[in-house]
Amino acid sequence: FNYNSKFMSALLSLTDAVVLGVLWLLCSIPIVTAGAAFAALYDCCARCVKGSEQDMFSRFFRTFRRELGLGSLSFLLWAAILGGGLLFIRTFTGNAAGSDQNVVLAYAMIALLATLTGIACWVFPLLSRFTFRFAALQATALRLALAHLPRTILLIAVVFCGGWLCLRLLFPVMVVPGIAGLFAAYILEPVFQKYETGDAGENI
Numbered sequence: 738f739n740y741n742s743k744f745m746s747a748l749l750s751l752t753d754a755v756v757l758g759v760l761w762l763l764c765s766i767p768i769v770t771a772g773a774a775f776a777a778l779y780d781c782c783a784r785c786v787k788g789s790e791q792d793m794f795s796r797f798f799r800t801f802r803r804e805l806g807l808g809s810l811s812f813l814l815w816a817a818i819l820g821g822g823l824l825f826i827r828t829f830t831g832n833a834a835g836s837d838q839n840v841v842l843a844y845a846m847i848a849l850l851a852t853l854t855g856i857a858c859w860v861f862p863l864l865s866r867f868t869f870r871f872a873a874l875q876a877t878a879l880r881l882a883l884a885h886l887p888r889t890i891l892l893i894a895v896v897f898c899g900g901w902l903c904l905r906l907l908f909p910v911m912v913v914p915g916i917a918g919l920f921a922a923y924i925l926e927p928v929f930q931k932y933e934t935g936d937a938g939e940n941i
Contacts, residue, residue, distance in 0.1 A: 750919070753786045753793060758915025760797055770805065772812025775861035777801040778914065783862075783922040783929075804864050810871055811864065815857040822850045851893050856882040858892040862925050867932075881928065888924050895920045 761778040765771035777800040785793040826846050829839075859878035863869065869877065882889045899913040 750786050751916070754782060754915035754919040755912050756915065757781050757786070757793070757797065757918060758913065759911055760794075761914045761918070762910065764801055769809050769813065770801075772810075772815075772861055772864075773801050773805040773808030775812070775918075776804040776808050776865040778918040779862040779921060779925075780865035782915070782918040783865075783926055786919055787922045787926065800865055807869070807871060807874065808861065808864055811860050811874060814875070815853075815860065818853055819850065819857065822846070822853060826850060851897075852882075854896055855889040855893045858882075858889070858896060858921065859925070862921060862929070866929050885928055888928065891924050892921060895924075 757778050761771075761774045764774040764777070777797045780800045781793050781797045784790045785796060790796065826843065829846065830843050856879050859882050860874060863878055863881070864874060867877075895917050899909075899917045903910045903913055
C-alpha cells in the first residue's frame, strides 16, 4: 500500500477513471451533449489518467466547452446512423422468415453495424486531440478505423462489453464509461502520438 507502488498507482488511475465516467454521465444528461462529453472523457483519460498532467477536472470542462458544437453535431450524426441501423436490424429479424438466406443477411447487417460502431469510436478521441471541420472529422475517423483495424476491433469489443454490462445490470453505468475511456486511451494513443510526432509518415 505504498503510495508510490504500482498497485496504488493502478488503484488511483482506476478511481480517476470512475470519477471521469460520472462526470461524463452528468454532462450527457441533455443527450445531445454526449459527444462533447465523450471527447472530454477521452482527453482526460489520455492526458491525466494515463499521462501525468494535472487539473483533471478543469481540463475536462475546458475540453467539454471547446468541443460542444462539433461534438454535438457529430453525436447526432452517429446516433442517427447507429440507432437507425439497430432499429432496421430489429425490424428485419422480427419480421423476416427464418431462412438460411435471411440469417446470413441478418449477420451481415450486424457486422456492418459493428463496423460503423468502430468508426464512431474514433470520432470523439480525434475531436479531443486534433482540429477538424465536420466532414473532415468523419472522413478521418473512417480512414483511421480501416487503417488500424485490429485497434478498431478492440474498441468495438470494449463498447459492446461495456454496453452489455450496463444494459444487463444497470449500475455499472456509473463505472463503465470511465474505464472504457481509459482502455480506449491505451488503444489509440500510440496511433495519435505517431501522427503528432510525424512518425506515421503523413499528416492526419
